[in-house]
Amino acid sequence: MSFALLNPNVMDQRNFHPESLMMTHGYKPELSEGAIKCPIFQTSTFVFKSAEEGKSFFQVAYGKREKEPNEELGLIYSRLNNPDLQILEERLCLWDQAEECAVFESGMSAISTVMLEFLRPGDVLLYSKPVYGGTDHFINKVLPQYGINGIGFTSSQSLEEITEMVKSKGAEDKVKMVFVETPANPTNTLFDLEVCRMVADQHSRNEDKVIVCVDNTYMGPLWQHPLAHGADLVVYSATKYIGGHSDLIAGAVLGNVSLMKRVRTLRTFLGNMTGPWTGWLLMRSLETLKVRMTKQAENAEKVAGFLQNHPKVEKVYYLGNLMPGDPQYAVFKKQMTSAGAMLSFDIVGGEKEAFSFLNNLKLIKLAVSLGSTESLVEHPATMTHSDVSEEDRNLLGISEKLVRISIGVEHYSDIIWDIEQALAIDI
Known part of the structure; x- marks a missing residue:
């Protein structure tokens, strides 16, 4: 549904890139006292100009009629639109x-x-x-x-x-x-x-x-x-x-x-x-999605390169490591424009060695989730994927030695230093 705050003509001016439109698309400052940013509409309900308008809005909202060409529908209730x-x-x-x-x-x-x-x-x-x-x-x-x-x-x-x-x-x-x-x-x-x-x-x-x-x-x-x-x-x-x-x-x-x-x-x-x-x-x-993700991907490439040659790392699961001839490489080239900022790796040993690594990190945070500005690390087999059947974990390589890292926007050398010092500690 559209409503008065949307600006359907913004794309008519030029075929802007998405990152250029993230600051302006769909918003008219003149309808919000000239505020450069869209205000927070912390309201549960919206006032109708007339009973007829309310009836018209609800007819479309509940599918009793189709929206007319060029008809602008207003706001009803924040469970429906805001x-x-x-x-x-x-x-x-x-x-x-x-x-x-x-x-x-x-x-x-x-x-x-x-x-x-x-x-x-x-x-x-x-x-x-x-x-x-x-x-x-x-x-x-x-x-x-x-x-x-x-x-x-x-x-x-x-x-x-x-x-x-x-x-x-x-x-x-x-x-x-x-x-x-x-x-x-x-x-x-x-x-x-x-x-x-x-x-x-x-x-x-x-x-x-x-x-x-x-x-x-x-x-x-x-x-x-x-x-x-x-x-x-x-x-x-x-x-x-x-x-x-x-x-x-x-x-x-x-x-x-x-x-x-x-x-x-x-x-x-x-x-x-x-x-x-x-x-x-x-x-x-x-507004910062492309900038953040681009930096994270650049960092991930450097971190993956470091892990690839580390004696305490058995295998690195990173899309940038895929090689021509691998069926996965063909899918990667067809569907994606980046290797991304997520990587996992198998530590030599098992849960004991993985936990030692996790417990000795100083910069990278031990927490689930991913994609954030800070680098995050977790142990899938005992955390995010602990409820997956043991049969599937074994089949899919979600082992006790697997560690997952979401690379953030910190300086890549600091991320690598933290990983290096945590891996260096003997148990």
Whole structure:
């Protein structure tokens, strides 16, 4: 929906880059006392000019009529729309070239809302492995309580192998969604989105289209654009790179108008949209998103190079290390514009050695989450992915010796110094 604060003509002046529009798009200062930044609209409800106007707004809000051409809809209630959220959603659409966006209270509320909207009892969800531990829990522990079952597939499985696996489980006519997290948390494993689209199309029936939903959190809105590679919906934990300062929790879903209408409707009645203060903070963060992420990626490349040659490091999981001839390299070159700022590595030894490393860091903070200005480190097997089945952890390389680092914007030499001194301590 549009409203008076939106400025539809801003794109007519020039085809500006998204980072140039993050300060202005969708906002008219003259409608807010000339404030250079959008104010925080800390209000639950909005005043109608007349009863007729209120009736008209609600007719569209509840789908009783379609919006007329050039009709500007006003504000009703902050559970339905709020200027801070509306402008934020308009700006987020620019990066992924999406038709619509909806923001949520958290990444998990975005993911769970999408799954609850497009899946019903008896349906099957095809999902990539590994995924974030919270997503894995929702798929394997929560959805089965509603008669919805998940079937996981790995990056090593071909289109034919995935198809045969689904057939062997008698689920050919039950698949309704393909959920993909790529790069995968915490191993940076890549999935070919065009193959995922083909899997979905194979199981689509007439107008009953199987939805492809991609969790793009690891790449943020800057380095990968899944909608351009066949995805129907993109989800983010906006807590991560979009927020980028470890001071908020939020999520986002993007896609075309018809699918997003369904997502927005369920969001309205679940009531899990984010509030105006968080929306304002996210708008602030979008202004520096490209600068932050670019610096983080530059730092990550240097850190990965240091780890690659360290005698106490067995293996480094970093996209920049992929080489031609590796199927993962082909996916990387096709789908991404950067190796990103996330890396993991196996320490020589096991949990004892990993914990010693974590406990002796001085600059890098031991905390879950990622994408923030400060570098963060965690132990996936006992933290973010501790609820993933032991079988899957073993299969996917989420071992006791694996450590995950989210590289921040500190000086790269200081990050490397901290890693070096922590690895040097003998136990």
